[in-house]
Amino acid sequence: MSRLVVVSNRIADPRKPAAGGLAVALGETLKKTGGLWFGWSGKTVPDGMPGEGKLNVHTAGTVTLAELDLAEEDVDAYYRGYSNGVLWPVFHYRLDLAHLESGYLSGYRRVNRLFARKLAPLLREDDLIWIHDYHLIPLAAELRAMGCANRIGFFLHIPLPPQQILAAIPSHEWLMRALFAYDLVGFQSEADLLNFSHYVQAEATAEPVGVSQFRAFNSTVQAGTFPIGIDVDEFRRLGQAREARDTYDTTCKEYSRRRLLIGVDRLDYSKGLPQRIRAFGELLREYPENRHSATLLQVASPSREDVDAYVDIQHELESLCGAINGNYGDLDWMPVRYIHRIIARRRLPGLYRACDVALVTPLRDGMNLVAKEFVVAQDESDPGVLVLSRFAGAAEQLKDALLVNPYDIPGTAQAIQRALQMPLEERRARHAALLENICRYDVHWWCRQFLETLAEIR
Numbered sequence: 001m002s003r004l005v006v007v008s009n010r011i012a013d014p015r016k017p018a019a020g021g022l023a024v025a026l027g028e029t030l031k032k033t034g035g036l037w038f039g040w041s042g043k044t045v046p047d048g049m050p051g052e053g054k055l056n057v058h059t060a061g062t063v064t065l066a067e068l069d070l071a072e073e074d075v076d077a078y079y080r081g082y083s084n085g086v087l088w089p090v091f092h093y094r095l096d097l098a099h100l101e102s103g104y105l106s107g108y109r110r111v112n113r114l115f116a117r118k119l120a121p122l123l124r125e126d127d128l129i130w131i132h133d134y135h136l137i138p139l140a141a142e143l144r145a146m147g148c149a150n151r152i153g154f155f156l157h158i159p160l161p162p163q164q165i166l167a168a169i170p171s172h173e174w175l176m177r178a179l180f181a182y183d184l185v186g187f188q189s190e191a192d193l194l195n196f197s198h199y200v201q202a203e204a205t206a207e208p209v210g211v212s213q214f215r216a217f218n219s220t221v222q223a224g225t226f227p228i229g230i231d232v233d234e235f236r237r238l239g240q241a242r243e244a245r246d247t248y249d250t251t252c253k254e255y256s257r258r259r260l261l262i263g264v265d266r267l268d269y270s271k272g273l274p275q276r277i278r279a280f281g282e283l284l285r286e287y288p289e290n291r292h293s294a295t296l297l298q299v300a301s302p303s304r305e306d307v308d309a310y311v312d313i314q315h316e317l318e319s320l321c322g323a324i325n326g327n328y329g330d331l332d333w334m335p336v337r338y339i340h341r342i343i344a345r346r347r348l349p350g351l352y353r354a355c356d357v358a359l360v361t362p363l364r365d366g367m368n369l370v371a372k373e374f375v376v377a378q379d380e381s382d383p384g385v386l387v388l389s390r391f392a393g394a395a396e397q398l399k400d401a402l403l404v405n406p407y408d409i410p411g412t413a414q415a416i417q418r419a420l421q422m423p424l425e426e427r428r429a430r431h432a433a434l435l436e437n438i439c440r441y442d443v444h445w446w447c448r449q450f451l452e453t454l455a456e457i458r
């Protein structure tokens with residue numbers, strides 16, 4: 001059997017908790033199959049040479065971790081600059097926030113070349129290579145240029161925008177051409193796959209040669225949809241452990257007189273946090289019976305704080321929460337509890353279970369694993385309600401949630417009110433349908449489906 005080699009920007013010891021859906025999902029996958037996980041260590045060498053990096057290889061249980069330190073200049077251009085200052089906003093449909101004129105592209109290419117140089121000597125002939133996310137789009141092309149003939153798959157964890165938006169990236173032709181160095185390219189949703197299909201036919205004059213298979217630049221690439229899931233059994237086990245149960249007990253006790261709403265997100269402009277807080281304010285304005293009762297616990301974990309747009313969103317959010325608490329709060333009731341900290345994942349099942357409603361309302365999201373975790377954590381006999389943005393990848397699967405347009409503030413407030421008022425029978429029926437879908441399409445299904453498709457490509 002081939003060894004699995006996973007490459008992603010962010011890697012984490014699979015035995016330790018991680019914030020961010022990708023690290024969590026890949027950790028679960030690799031813990032099961034074993035193999036090599038290669039990526040950036042997260043460490044920066046202040047006076048390191050650009051294009052150079054120290055590799056540290058060690059084992060963590062069944063997994064070999066190969067962690068690469070990067071020079072400060074490289075992290076600036078490759079991670080903060082091109083990945084998170086250009087690709088992240090454009091792929092989340094936010095041309096207004098993209099630094100398109102920046103000179104970060106050369107640093108992005110340099111680090112992808114460095115990854116290829118450091119990874120190549122670790123590879124075996126029959127390794128199955130699985131590369132992840134927007135940080136590493138050109139990696140397969142770099143490996144191919146070094147003679148690597150292994151099967152290589154790519155999975156994009158974030159959305160792929162429509163052709164006209166993608167085409168605003170000055171080097172979009174080069175970037176998208178790099179995808180043809182892969183044997184298989186996977187997306188989270190049908191909408192992303194459709195955008196890919198339109199783009200390659202319109203801009204790269206690719207020809208469809210099979211179902212979601214395209215030929216251009218002398219290569220054929222298979223594309224497909226592989227919505228990522230969570231490890232349901234692992235999350236249930238977490239829910240039964242002491243920390244989650246303690247969190248459940250203390251939260252229920254602390255808020256015994258309240259209806260609780262929960263949001264758990266990285267503090268990212270894609271997550272629609274200001275719109276969500278406004279919708280909650282609208283709920284209190286329009287449906288006054290919720291005053292002195294409904295409380296929103298919003299966890300906004302710090303993320304990419306050295307990228308400008310992330311500092312701006314933090315200030316906006318703080319002022320919105322302050323305004324609602326000032327306008328509606330009282331001596332014994334604070335409408336919004338804003339928590340700007342990472343909450344350990346092992347406590348989250350208890351927190352989710354103590355809440356009546358989850359607000360998962362991104363403006364755009366590749367998938368959103370929090371939505372799935374919330375459903376799994378519920379008490380089946382008295383479950384909470386999921387309010388979900390129609391623009392999250394998860395919405396294609398979780399049709400029994402209350403789907404909302406997060407830009408429509410009164411509409412979202414109305415859906416929150418409906419969630420708070422929903423009769424037990426309807427809550428149970430919706431929850432059962434959601435749970436069924438999440439259990440069937442879990443993280444193991446995702447991994448199996450992608451790797452089997454990759455292995456079968458002729």
Ligand SMILES: O=P(O)(O)OC[C@H]1O[C@H](O[C@H]2O[C@H](CO)[C@@H](O)[C@H](O)[C@H]2O)[C@H](O)[C@@H](O)[C@@H]1O
Nearest residue numbers: 010020021022133157158228365366367368369
């Ligand atoms: O590594 P960071 O810069 O700290 O960011 C954390 C991760 O954010 C993104 O996650 C995406 O992947 C999830 C799992 O597929 C998906 O549910 C979510 O919708 C996406 O936003 C990013 O794609 C990862 O590379 C980051 O590690």
Ligand SMILES: O=c1ccn([C@@H]2O[C@H](COP(=O)(O)OP(=O)(O)O)[C@@H](O)[C@H]2O)c(=O)[nH]1
Nearest residue numbers: 019020021022266301342343345368369370
């Ligand atoms: O304070 C936090 C915030 C998030 N998470 C975890 O980070 C992941 C977030 O993944 P998601 O797909 O929702 O969004 P992403 O951050 O990857 O865009 C989920 O597993 C959360 O449980 C966490 O452990 N603590």
